Amino acid sequence: MRRNADAVEEGVSIALAAVRLQVKNRILVDTIVDGDDFAREVFGGDAREALLALAREQDEAAATMSKARAKAWGKHSDPHGTHDYRDRDVRNLRRRAKQYAGVAKKLRVIAEDDEQITKIVEDARDAAWHDVENNIDNRLRIEAMRPDDDPDYEKMREARMQALMSVDLQKLSSEAKARAKKKHSS
Template sequence: MAERRASVGEVIGVGWFSRLRGRRRAKFKPFDRTALPEVPPASFDDMVDDGLMMAEAAGRLALKNRFIVQALRGEEPYDDQRAAAAAREVLYELVQEADETAELSQEERAAASNRDGRSTHQHDYHRADVLNLRRREKVYAEIAKRLWQLREDPEYLAAFAARARDAAWEEVAEVIEQRLDREWPEIEVDAEYELARYERMRELALDLDLAVRRAERRREELDDPFAGFVG
């Protein structure tokens, strides 16, 4: 006669299943947003400092890409004065962006003051948003003013350019190291290797160009470096 295998209920105990069936589901209270702790609004100075920091990060990324392109072209050696001039140009572009956003906030505020009701999306501003839009306008205007002052500071421009240069070299060096890691075991320095130097440099330039394009896409994502940070 075949031996009967014990059921799961016999092994664990029937009483355990009975208790499980008899257990009631826990009732959860509906989410109450008013019960959340109130987050104090950031001060005007904090908003300006944060926006300035984000603008500088976007500016360094743009300047780094310029330096990489210049390195690929190989037309001129790196020069501190030209680098500082390029930094001033990048900061001027950031000033323009901040000024344009301040003007847009002013226009949106004027239009919102005539609209009642609730917003249907994040850029659908109404009368209740007027205060935030005014605040946003003032923050952007102050950021533009600070950036304009910084582009007139030689020490700041030198430090700004140096950080972008270092970041550019790190990216170029990384691409070179990756290429060496792939090809080093096969390298034999002979006449054929020397003749193929131009082709290797062309391929390296293509790799660096791809790196620049990736960085430019990141820059485009920061088109509005202060988005979501105020108002």
């Protein structure tokens, strides 16, 4: 019985990580890309929806295992593939169905618990902030870097010079021509 409980807890942990990631991404898009305010209740609703969607997936997986178990019952020949179950697989299929159902049940309980939803949203918000913080830190480190601080400076210099000539100088030339043309046509 302990193996089932451990498998259910592991499944719930994986599902919660997926939900946090989904909410984190939504926070980043809504607040940074779209410029919306951080609305804990909106993201709480997203967390609930994600939990319930994963619970439905787990229910479907449990039903699939139950159907496979029913088909495998009484078959004693050699299987013809990975999912061609036999009577000897019935016990394992039953256990897997129970585990999927157990994960679904726990996800629904979590979806109804306001404190756990708040924790998911707060953890997702912290993760989103950490991503933003890392991006800013990396960008400042790269943009503020002096040539003598960059160990790859010499190796990448040629590529940067090529990019300068083929992209930046071409763009600058085009812009100068457009300004000159606009100035003469005025």
